[in-house]
Structures are given as structure tokens and as C-alpha cells.
Amino acid sequence: MCKNSEPWVFTLPEDFSWDSGFPVPGAWEFRDKTGAIRLILRQSGRITVTRRYAWDGCSPKVCVFDVLLGTPDGVVDSTTKQPKTYYASLVHDTLYQFLLDGLPLKRWQADRCFLRLMVKTGFAPRYVYWAAVRLFGWLFVAQHRVQATESRDETRSGGEAVSTRVRRVVPLSRGRSSGGRRASSRVGGDDIADDGIPLRRVASCRRAGPSDAAT
Numbered sequence: 001m002c003k004n005s006e007p008w009v010f011t012l013p014e015d016f017s018w019d020s021g022f023p024v025p026g027a028w029e030f031r032d033k034t035g036a037i038r039l040i041l042r043q044s045g046r047i048t049v050t051r052r053y054a055w056d057g058c059s060p061k062v063c064v065f066d067v068l069l070g071t072p073d074g075v076v077d078s079t080t081k082q083p084k085t086y087y088a089s090l091v092h093d094t095l096y097q098f099l100l101d102g103l104p105l106k107r108w109q110a111d112r113c114f115l116r117l118m119v120k121t122g123f124a125p126r127y128v129y130w131a132a133v134r135l136f137g138w139l140f141v142a143q144h145r146v147q148a149t150e151s152r153d154e155t156r157s158g159g160e161a162v163s164t165r166v167r168r169v170v171p172l173s174r175g176r177s178s179g180g181r182r183a184s185s186r187v188g189g190d191d192i193a194d195d196g197i198p199l200r201r202v203a204s205c206r207r208a209g210p211s212d213a214a215t
Contacts, residue, residue, distance in 0.1 A: 002063035008054035009061065009068070016087060017048040020113050024104040039094050041104065047091060047113070055093040058085050058129065071129075077121045085129070088117035092133065099141055107137055 022045045030039040040048040061070030074084035095103060095110035111133050118126035 002066050005063060005066070009056045009073075010086065010090070011054045012049060012051055012090065014051045015048055016090060017046060018087070018091060018113075018117070020045045020047050020091075020109075021116075022105055022109050022113075028102075028104060030098045030101060030103070039098055047095075049090055049094045053090070053094065055090060057083065057089045059089075074121075074123050080121065084121040084123040085118060088114050088121075088123070091117060096137070096140055107141065108134075111137060 024041050024043060024045060027043055028039075028041040029037050030041075032038050036050070036052075038050055038053055040050070042048075057073040058071040061068055063069070073086065073089065076082065077084045077086075080086065092110055092114040095105060095113065096107075099107060099110070111130060114133060115126060115130040118129065123129070
């Protein structure tokens with residue numbers, strides 16, 4: 001165990017957007033348990049992870065006597081000035097976080113995004129990393145499915161409702177826009193994306209994880 005250390009390795013300083021090549025039906029927003037928008041998907045397949053999202057890079061990692069051990073994130077890329085897997089692990093972590101909350105992408109597509117972003121930076125062992133998530137990524141999904149079930153059971157037995165995973169996908173009216181940034185709109189309220197496509201909102205209270213730590 002390590003004391004007086006940051007809970008997450010990386011914190012995104014500004015929004016990051018990337019064209020995944022996987023079109024989705026409509027536009028989507030995903031929120032963490034604090035209500036902050038963490039992931040935006042556009043119909044074209046453009047993925048945006050919002051600023052202050054926090055994550056551990058490539059995992060697993062463990063801190064022992066103030067030394068971080070685990071999966072390396074690679075050398076610093078000369079173009080991005082970040083480790084070569086920085087954006088790949090960012091997008092992959094975010095997509096996996098919302099897989100059980102109505103994400104309109106499959107796990108294999110999230111894994112493919114991981115690979116494509118590593119290809120972009122020329123990360124040498126990219127296929128080893130991609131094979132690892134293909135082989136073991138289901139363990140992450142299974143773990144969070146169990147946690148979601150336990151959270152629902154806790155709420156039914158009198159636990160705090162905030163611990164419950166909330167899944168809510170609401171097609172919104174084209175009638176009017178919120179007039180402000182999407183992040184300021186309430187879940188379930190009217191909002192129209194910049195391209196005129198109604199946003200589908202998904203609120204998640206499932207995970208007190210990276211996105212919450214950075215808020």
C-alpha cells in the first residue's frame with residue numbers, strides 16, 4: 001500500500017475527441033454518479049471523453065512501497081508528449097466503464113478502439129496488449145455486473161440509493177434546445193445536439209471510480 005498518493009495515475013486536462021469509425025444510432029451522453037458528463041458519442045462515431053476524467057492507464061497496476069508496479073504505459077510519444085498508450089487506455093477505460101449502462105458499442109469494438117489508438121502512436125507491443133484485453137476484458141465486465149447486482153440488492157434492503165446503478169436512455173424531443181452546453185442540462189431534459197440529432201442520455205451511479213475521483 002502507498003500513502004499520500006493520488007488515487008489515479010492520469011487526469012485528463014481537457015476534452016479529448018477521436019473518430020472511432022463505429023457509427024451509433026443517434027447521439028449519447030454518459031454521466032458518472034456525481035452527474036458530470038464523462039463520455040459523449042456522436043452518430044458519426046466520434047468519441048469525446050471530457051476533461052478531468054481520471055484513470056490508471058493500462059492495467060493492472062499496484063503500488064508497493066511507493067513504487068508503481070504493473071502494466072507499462074510505454075515510452076513518451078514525441079508527438080503527443082504522453083505515454084504511447086495514454087489515449088488508447090483513456091478511451092478503452094471510458095468505454096468499458098459504461099458498457100453495462102446502455103453503451104451502443106460492443107466490447108470487441110471498445111477493444112478495437114484500443115488497438116487503433118495504439119497503432120496511431122506506433123506502440124510496438126500493441127497486439128500483445130490488444131490480445132490481453134480480448135482474453136481478459138470479460139473479467140472486468142463480469143466484476144461490474146456483480147457489483148451492479150449487489151448495489152441493487154443493497155438499495156432494496158434499505159441501503160443508499162446513490163450506490164445503485166441507474167440506467168436511463170431517453171430519446172429527447174427535437175422541439176427546443178437547452179440553449180447551453182450539454183453538460184449543464186439535467187438528465188431527462190430536452191436537449192438537441194449541434195447537428196440537430198436528439199441526444200440520448202444515460203445516467204450512471206454504478207461506479208465510484210475514476211470519473212468521480214476527478215470531479
